[in-house]
Amino acid sequence: MPGRTPPPSLPREPPRVVLWRLRRNPLRRRSDLAQGWIGVGLLLAVLAAAPLALFLVGDAAHRHYARTARHQAETRHHTTAVLLEDARRHPEPGSAEARKTRYPTKVRFTDPHGRLRTAEADVLPALPEGTPVRVWAGADGEITGPPLTPDQVRARAKGAAVIAALAVHAAAAAAYGTAGRVIQRRNLAAWDAAWADTAPRWTASP
Numbered sequence: 470m471p472g473r474t475p476p477p478s479l480p481r482e483p484p485r486v487v488l489w490r491l492r493r494n495p496l497r498r499r500s501d502l503a504q505g506w507i508g509v510g511l512l513l514a515v516l517a518a519a520p521l522a523l524f525l526v527g528d529a530a531h532r533h534y535a536r537t538a539r540h541q542a543e544t545r546h547h548t549t550a551v552l553l554e555d556a557r558r559h560p561e562p563g564s565a566e567a568r569k570t571r572y573p574t575k576v577r578f579t580d581p582h583g584r585l586r587t588a589e590a591d592v593l594p595a596l597p598e599g600t601p602v603r604v605w606a607g608a609d610g611e612i613t614g615p616p617l618t619p620d621q622v623r624a625r626a627k628g629a630a631v632i633a634a635l636a637v638h639a640a641a642a643a644a645y646g647t648a649g650r651v652i653q654r655r656n657l658a659a660w661d662a663a664w665a666d667t668a669p670r671w672t673a674s675p
Contacts, residue, residue, distance in 0.1 A: 500652045507648045511641045519637045527630030534622040541616035544608040550578035550590055552600045559594035567594055576602065580610035588612045 553575040559567035571591035580586045590604045590612050607613040617625075 498656070500656055504649060504652050508645055511645050515637055515641045519634045522633040522637050523630045526633035527626050530629035531622060531626035534617060534625050538617035538619075538622055545613060545616055546581040546606045547615075548578050548580075548604060548606055549601050550576035550604045552576055552592065552596055552598050552602065553587065555598050556592050556594055556596040556600075562595065570594055576604065576612075578604055578606060578612075580606050581608060582610065584610065586610050 556574045557572040559570055561567055570593075572594055573589045574592045574596070575587060576590045576592075577585060577587050586606070588611065590602065592600075592602050596602070605613050605615050
């Protein structure tokens with residue numbers, strides 16, 4: 470109402486402290502303190518292990534994919550193939566999607582051993598029969614993709630490194646959750662034992 474003095478606002482509660490289990494207070498149990506220190510230990514372990522896993526796994530993955538790229542470059546053959554049939558037409562010729570789309574089409578090419586082979590290769594839409602296209606063939610004579618590029622090697626190594634770092638975080642979270650459940654079960658068992666000892670005195674007839 471106009472002219473009425475508003476009631477004084479209540480003070481806001483202080484923000485919760487993340488490590489409240491480590492703070493001294495009369496309600497803190499030993500299990501709370503233990504869970505708090507487990508959390509601190511796992512946090513420090515993650516801070517130390519995550520960068521290490523990122524580096525070690527990333528380095529190992531980069532060396533692995535670099536070897537793979539060299540092997541592919543040595544065993545794959547870039548050659549010219551000829552379409553044995555017309556490639557499918559795209560529903561929207563000339564569109565951006567059509568320029569990115571490839572259709573499997575029968576082709577004939579010479580494999581690394583000099584033999585004529587027939588296979589399917591992904592080619593641009595609407596190419597007519599007899600059109601030459603460039604394809605990669607493996608040591609077994611089958612159509613395959615090009616060797617990994619340096620950018621692809623780096624991207625795969627980075628992906629493996631990130632997954633390793635996330636795995637460290639996930640393992641720490643799982644360990645903390647498991648510890649919390651074990652502590653909770655022990656607390657519940659202790660409460661049951663304490664109640665079994667106290668209940669008869671509360672329910673006993675005078």
